[in-house]
Amino acid sequence: MPKKRKSRGRSKGAKGRDSILYCDGCGRPIPRGKAIRITRPVSIVDPQLRKELEKKGAIIARSYVTKTLCVSCAVYQGVRKVRAREERRTSARR
Numbered sequence: 001m002p003k004k005r006k007s008r009g010r011s012k013g014a015k016g017r018d019s020i021l022y023c024d025g026c027g028r029p030i031p032r033g034k035a036i037r038i039t040r041p042v043s044i045v046d047p048q049l050r051k052e053l054e055k056k057g058a059i060i061a062r063s064y065v066t067k068t069l070c071v072s073c074a075v076y077q078g079v080r081k082v083r084a085r086e087e088r089r090t091s092a093r094r
Contacts, residue, residue, distance in 0.1 A: 009034055019032050023035075023068060025067075036080060040064070044063065
C-alpha cells in the first residue's frame, strides 16, 4: 500500500515513541511530532483604543500566546492548507 507522506506526517525521525500533547482546539491527544504549534501576539487593549493611544505616543505591550493544534484544527483555522497529491510527499516549511 503506498504511503501518503514520506514522513508519515510526523517530525519524529528515529526517536522512538513521542510524548502526548493535547490540542487546544478540540482536546484531542496527539503525538508531539505531529502537533502544530503557533505563536501569535495578542493585545489586551481594544483595537480602536489602541490606535488612539498609539497616536498619542503610548507604547502598548503585547503578550504572546502559543497554541498547540492537531492537523484537522490547523486546517480548519487556516493555519495549514490542504496540499495537492504531488506536493504531499515533500515538506512544506514556512
